[in-house]
Structure formats: structure tokens, C-alpha cells
Amino acid sequence: MATLGAIADDLTGATDVALALTSAGYRTAVVLGSDAPDGDGAADGADAVVVALKSRTMPAGEAVAASLDALARLRRAGCERFYLKYCSTFDSTPAGNIGPVAEAVLEALGETVTVVAPAFPANGRTVYRGHLFVGDEPLDESPMRHHPLTPMTDSNLLRLLAPQVSGGEDDVALVPWPTVARGDEAVREAIGRASRAGARFVVVDALTDEDLATLARATEDLRLLTGGSALAQGLRGPRTLARTPVALPGGPRVVLSGSASRATQGQVRHALAVGGGRQLRPADLREDFEAAVSAAVSAALEAADAPFVVYATASPEDVVDTADAPLIEEALAETAERLVAAGTRALLVAGGETSGAVVQRLGVGALALGPEIDPGVAWMRGRRDGEDIHLMLKSGNFGREDLFVRAWEGGL
Numbered sequence: 119m120a121t122l123g124a125i126a127d128d129l130t131g132a133t134d135v136a137l138a139l140t141s142a143g144y145r146t147a148v149v150l151g152s153d154a155p156d157g158d159g160a161a162d163g164a165d166a167v168v169v170a171l172k173s174r175t176m177p178a179g180e181a182v183a184a185s186l187d188a189l190a191r192l193r194r195a196g197c198e199r200f201y202l203k204y205c206s207t208f209d210s211t212p213a214g215n216i217g218p219v220a221e222a223v224l225e226a227l228g229e230t231v232t233v234v235a236p237a238f239p240a241n242g243r244t245v246y247r248g249h250l251f252v253g254d255e256p257l258d259e260s261p262m263r264h265h266p267l268t269p270m271t272d273s274n275l276l277r278l279l280a281p282q283v284s285g286g287e288d289d290v291a292l293v294p295w296p297t298v299a300r301g302d303e304a305v306r307e308a309i310g311r312a313s314r315a316g317a318r319f320v321v322v323d324a325l326t327d328e329d330l331a332t333l334a335r336a337t338e339d340l341r342l343l344t345g346g347s348a349l350a351q352g353l354r355g356p357r358t359l360a361r362t363p364v365a366l367p368g369g370p371r372v373v374l375s376g377s378a379s380r381a382t383q384g385q386v387r388h389a390l391a392v393g394g395g396r397q398l399r400p401a402d403l404r405e406d407f408e409a410a411v412s413a414a415v416s417a418a419l420e421a422a423d424a425p426f427v428v429y430a431t432a433s434p435e436d437v438v439d440t441a442d443a444p445l446i447e448e449a450l451a452e453t454a455e456r457l458v459a460a461g462t463r464a465l466l467v468a469g470g471e472t473s474g475a476v477v478q479r480l481g482v483g484a485l486a487l488g489p490e491i492d493p494g495v496a497w498m499r500g501r502r503d504g505e506d507i508h509l510m511l512k513s514g515n516f517g518r519e520d521l522f523v524r525a526w527e528g529g530l
């Protein structure tokens with residue numbers, strides 16, 4: 119029976135935390151919100167279940183309702199501990215959804231305190247004195263400042279979180295790095311002190327995986343943890359798991375990219391230099407959606423062995439109009455569906471919202487994880503109409519520059 123339930127606010131984040139849980143020793147299943155297990159025995163065979171929502175950019179009330187529904191299902195399936203997975207760049211707006219969801223889940227569990235730990239050192243996300251860094255840059259000086267849906271204009275996690283929770287500033291506290299460096303007992307005591315002083319959301323500094331392992335040990339008695347994926351890696355799962363290699367099917371090597379993030383931009387450029395591609399421009403989609411999508415599908419199916427990228431990814435100088443996001447998601451989901459109908463059995467999708475739109479459309483059921491290719495990135499196997507579909511769902515800022523080419527090479 120599953121004992122750990124995770125709720126991820128997007129699908130790439132779900133893959134990411136599932137990889138971390140697997141390396142921590144949990145046999146982990148990933149399911150879309152609508153397929154979340156319900157009732158006794160529903161998650162048998164898994165030690166941990168990750169429910170993938172698309173709640174990062176929903177209105178806060180809807181995100182809370184979807185998260186509480188996932189929580190209720192996970193509890194009915196036997197889970198006792200819970201993990202809220204949000205982005206390692208804390209993607210949210212002043213209205214949420216990290217704070218409102220964390221508060222609602224904490225209250226539903228009848229708990230008084232949780233920790234806030236977005237750090238993901240392997241991908242350059244660290245937290246010091248409550249400030250989130252992306253590589254060398256504070257979050258608000260990184261390209262996240264210009265994210266189309268959740269622009270991040272502050273790097274201070276306490277300042278970002280306070281307006282999102284009902285107790286405001288009094289509800290948030292910090293355990294600074296010097297305390298973390300003193301070890302798990304010191305962190306446990308500091309969280310206890312913060313809680314007694316009235317804070318329910320305790321941001322904890324972390325510069326390394328070892329800091330996150332300290333935090334995981336210090337919070338063994340908390341029923342709710344919140345963070346990026348790296349904190350989950352420090353949990354103690356019930357077994358040691360070996361990863362089975364992935365055998366990708368033949369056929370076109372199509373990448374669908376709706377991510378406008380910096381890493382994706384480099385990956386698109388790199389793949390275009392090696393293979394082919396077609397840009398889906400919002401103006402073309404508005405003018406003749408059908409023509410734009412069918413041209414992209416035909417070109418992708420004609421491409422031989424080289425990767426082919428269908429992308430909306432805008433170059434940095436292009437103005438990205440947020441209002442176009444749903445249209446682009448719809449176009450990439452439609453492209454995916456037509457490619458699969460034409461026999462394509464492996465797709466690499468870049469972008470969390472984009473992945474949610476594509477996978478919802480494909481309806482592939484529970485996803486089984488393959489080995490990690492880059493930190494937080496793996497091929498996953500789903501089933502549709504009795505056949506395997508391989509999907510790599512890549513977070514916008516994850517992966518090395520050659521990922522869109524390397525992902526298709528053998529020996530993964």
C-alpha cells in the first residue's frame with residue numbers, strides 16, 4: 119500500500135519528484151489528477167503516488183479544490199505522509215497558488231507546521247537567507263523575471279509567500295543556513311521554535327543535497343512537506359530500486375516545445391542545427407489553426423532519423439503575449455494527438471503547462487518512470503489503446519543543451 123502521497127502542481131514537476139522519490143527508495147506511480155487512485159487497494163504495488171495536477175496557474179480557489187480532492191483520494195488509498203511539489207523557481211503569483219494550496223492541505227490534515235524548500239542544487243537552485251538563487255543569479259534577476267505565466271520579480275521566499283497565506287508575515291519564518299549546517303537536531307528545534315511563535319510555513323535554507331538530507335531527517339515527524347523535488351531525495355524509502363533501461367520505439371523523433379524558458383531556447387536552437395523543425399506562431403494559429411497544425415504534423419512525420427522540433431518557443435526578443443498560451447497549448451496537444459494517431463509512439467514535450475495539455479489530450483493512464491537522463495528528466499511509459507507510448511516531459515529550465523538530440527540515442 120502506498121504510504122506517501124505527493125501532489126505536484128504540474129506534470130513535469132510530477133516527473134521530477136517521482137524521480138527523486140524513486141532514488142529515495144519508493145516504488146513510485148505518477149497519475150494525472152483525474153486518474154488519481156481512490157479507495158482501498160487503489161495504489162497497490164506503489165510505495166508512493168504522485169498526483170500530477172495542472173494547478174500552477176489556475177485561479178487559487180480551483181487549485182485548492184483540485185489539491186484537496188487529490189489529498190482526499192491519496193488518504194483513501196492509504197497514504198499517511200504528504201508532499202506538495204511546486205517549482206524549484208517557486209513559480210507563483212501574489213494570489214498563489216503555492217501558499218493557498220499549502221495552507222488548505224495543512225489545515226485539512228489538522229497539522230500546524232510545514233517546511234518550504236524549493237532548493238534543487240543539482241539544477242543550480244539554492245536558498246540562502248531566504249533568497250532563492252538560479253545559478254549565479256537571484257531569482258528576480260534570472261530569466262524567470264520574464265516567464266509568460268508566472269513572472270518572478272522578487273527572490274525573497276518569505277516576502278513571496280507572506281501575501282499568499284492568511285497569516286501574512288507572521289505565518290512565515292526562516293531557518294537560516296548556519297542552523298542547517300549544525301545538523302538535523304538544530305533544524306528540528308528551530309522549526310519547533312518558529313511554530314511556537316505562530317509561523318506555519320518555515321522556509322529552510324539549503325545550498326547542497328546534504329543540507330536537504332539534513333532537512334529531511336529533521337522533519338521526519340511532519341506529515342506535510344513542501345518543496346521542489348530535491349528534498350524528496352533525502353527521504354528514507356522502503357527499498358533500493360534499480361532502473362530498467364528504456365527501449366525507445368522506432369519512428370519519427372518529435373519534440374513538441376511550448377516552453378519559453380532559457381534552457382529550452384538553447385535546446386531548440388541546438389536541435390534545429392542538427393535536425394529539422396517548424397515554428398507554430400500565435401498569429402498563424404489565430405489565422406488558420408488547422409493549416410498550421412497539419413503542416414507541422416506532416417513535416418514531423420516526413421522527418422527521418424533526425425529530431426524534428428515543433429515549437430512555439432519564442433526567441434528572447436519576441437514579445438510573448440500571455441493571452442496566446444491556451445492557443446499554443448491546444449495546438450501542441452492537437453499535434454501530439456495527430457502524430458500518435460499516425461503511429462508515433464515516442465514524444466519529447468518541453469514545458470510543464472505544455473506537457474499537462476499534451477498528456478491530458480493523449481490520455482495515457484499511469485506513467486512508469488525510466489532512468490534519469492538529466493537531473494529531473496526521464497522517459498516515461500504510458501499506455502493508450504493497448505500500446506506503449508513513451509513520453510519525456512521536460513521542465514522548461516531543465517536539461518543540457520543537447521537534450522533534444524541525446525534523448526533519442528541508444529543505451530539510455
Ligand SMILES: Nc1ncnc2c1ncn2[C@@H]1O[C@H](COP(=O)(O)OP(=O)(O)O)[C@@H](O)[C@H]1O
Nearest residue numbers: 377378379430432442443446469470471472514
Ligand atoms: N510565443 C509564445 N507566445 C505566447 N505564449 C507562449 C509562447 N511560447 C510559449 N507560450 C506559452 O507559455 C507557457 C509556457 O509554460 P510551460 O509550458 O510551463 O513552459 P515552462 O516549463 O518553460 O514554464 C505555455 O502555456 C505556452 O503555451
Ligand SMILES: O=C(O)[C@@H](O)C(=O)COP(=O)(O)O
Nearest residue numbers: 130131134205206470513514
Ligand atoms: O522544480 C522544478 O523546477 C520543476 O520540477 C518544475 O516544476 C518546472 O516547471 P516548468 O519549468 O514549468 O516545467
